[in-house]
Amino acid sequence: MTRIETLAVHAGAEPDRETGAISPPIHLATTFQHGPAGERVAGYEYQREHNPTQARLEETLAALEVGAAALAFGSGMAAMNGLLESLPAGTHFLYPRDCYTGLRTLANEFLPERGITGSAVDMADLDAVRAALRPETKLIWAETPSNPLLEVADLAALADIAHGHGALLACDNTFATPVLQRPLALGADVVMHSTTKYFGGHSDVMGGALVFAKADDLHARAAHRRHVTGGILAPFSAWLILRGCRSLPARLAWHCRNARALAEMLAAHPAVEAVHYPGLVSHPNHAVAARQMADFGAMLSFQLKGGREAALRVAGALQLAINATSLGGPETLVEHRASVEGRHPHSAQNLLRVSVGLEHIDDLRADFAQALSRA
Ligand code: PLP
Numbered sequence: 001m002t003r004i005e006t007l008a009v010h011a012g013a014e015p016d017r018e019t020g021a022i023s024p025p026i027h028l029a030t031t032f033q034h035g036p037a038g039e040r041v042a043g044y045e046y047q048r049e050h051n052p053t054q055a056r057l058e059e060t061l062a063a064l065e066v067g068a069a070a071l072a073f074g075s076g077m078a079a080m081n082g083l084l085e086s087l088p089a090g091t092h093f094l095y096p097r098d099c100y101t102g103l104r105t106l107a108n109e110f111l112p113e114r115g116i117t118g119s120a121v122d123m124a125d126l127d128a129v130r131a132a133l134r135p136e137t138k139l140i141w142a143e144t145p146s147n148p149l150l151e152v153a154d155l156a157a158l159a160d161i162a163h164g165h166g167a168l169l170a171c172d173n174t175f176a177t178p179v180l181q182r183p184l185a186l187g188a189d190v191v192m193h194s195t196t197k198y199f200g201g202h203s204d205v206m207g208g209a210l211v212f213a214k215a216d217d218l219h220a221r222a223a224h225r226r227h228v229t230g231g232i233l234a235p236f237s238a239w240l241i242l243r244g245c246r247s248l249p250a251r252l253a254w255h256c257r258n259a260r261a262l263a264e265m266l267a268a269h270p271a272v273e274a275v276h277y278p279g280l281v282s283h284p285n286h287a288v289a290a291r292q293m294a295d296f297g298a299m300l301s302f303q304l305k306g307g308r309e310a311a312l313r314v315a316g317a318l319q320l321a322i323n324a325t326s327l328g329g330p331e332t333l334v335e336h337r338a339s340v341e342g343r344h345p346h347s348a349q350n351l352l353r354v355s356v357g358l359e360h361i362d363d364l365r366a367d368f369a370q371a372l373s374r375a
Contacts, residue, residue: 004178008021011064012242024242026236026238027046027053031045032044035224036351042234048232049227053238053242054235056070057233057241061193061199063238064248065173070208070209070211071210071212071222072241074206074231075208076196078231079209079231080102080103081106082225082226083192085111085225089116090136092116092137093116093123093137093139094123094129094139094141095106095120095137098151099147100148112183122151123143124288126154126158130136140158140168141172142188143171145278147301147353148275148351154172155187155188158188163187169187169193170189172191174192174194174197175297179248179251180295181293186292189212189218190213192211194207194208195207195241197329198251198328200241200268203329204240206243208233240352241294250297253299256295259279261323262364262365262368263277263279263280267282271314273304273305273350278293279296298328298357302354304350304352305375306351308338315334317370319371320363322334325340331358332364335353337352
């Protein structure tokens with residue numbers, strides 16, 4: 001059983017041993033019976049350390065990413081922080097110049113207080129990555145495709161660079177999911193997810209995860225840190241994300257088909273200055289994306305010739321697509337990133353990011369066409 005469609009349905013999905021229930025029970029217990037000297041009866045002790053619903057999710061995530069072990073967290077940021085904060089003081093790491101704002105904030109505000117420093121680099125430029133390495137660089141953090149510019153990094157090449165330097169490679173695989181890209185198979189050591197997005201799939205659950213290539217010391221330290229600092233996932237949330245896993249490949253296929261068609265339509269529109277979508281042959285790293293991804297995902301961003309005002313007019317004129325942050329749900333979401341990135345926005349003022357949903361593509365195209373007529 002190695003094909004992802006089959007794994008998604010069956011990994012961690014054995015019928016409940018007690019009742020035969022096909023849908024797994026949600027174990028809400030915070031504490032589990034043990035012997036008089038703390039002997040574990042069924043392997044569990046306290047929900048913050050480990051619990052059966054989370055264990056099923058972690059087994060499924062590890063199988064999907066072809067990893068040895070997974071850890072579920074209460075959000076993507078908790079997972080990201082769970083790994084980055086576990087780096088020893090004095091460590092340096094590299095992260096992508098284009099990335100989710102939360103990572104940039106961690107690197108600029110929080111990690112330096114712990115003696116961990118990060119440098120932003122263009123991950124698509126391998127010479128720039130090599131040049132940015134320092135003796136104390138212990139981790140390269142990739143995010144590919146990146147948020148919100150859909151920049152693509154060559155994971156196999158980055159793994160070689162990291163390992164040649166005695167460093168680790170971690171990859172935020174939120175945009176691609178293991179259905180489209182498996183970083184561990186390309187040489188990465190750790191994969192991170194915001195399971196809030198495509199895994200949950202319905203805009204109704206927060207979660208995060210780390211998946212490790214080996215169940216080694218790095219995994220043990222991250223598990224210990226999660227246990228003690230408490231950034232855990234609630235069992236009901238674990239159950240919802242587990243349910244999302246079962247339909248992930250089927251949803252992704254439809255998402256990708258819609259995204260490609262919308263990207264092509266936008267690229268041909270006279271009001272559009274640029275479309276960022278790795279599935280377009282005009283994307284600067286299309287060849288790398290085609291090599292390492294099974295399809296190109298359902299996130300895209302585009303820039304309007306008419307600047308900030310045109311971008312806001314288009315966002316405001318959409319009737320089907322909803323103005324909201326986040327991604328990976330059934331509904332198409334649009335966001336003017338510069339407006340939500342705080343006082344010093346990273347994104348261009350004329351850029352709109354789109355999470356392409358599961359609507360009929362003709363309805364989506366019609367909605368974007370009428371909105372673009374106001375650009
Ligand atoms: N990584 C990426 C690529 C994201 O887009 C996000 C959220 O949008 C995160 C990490 C953070 O995840 P969460 O919102 O679940 O904490």
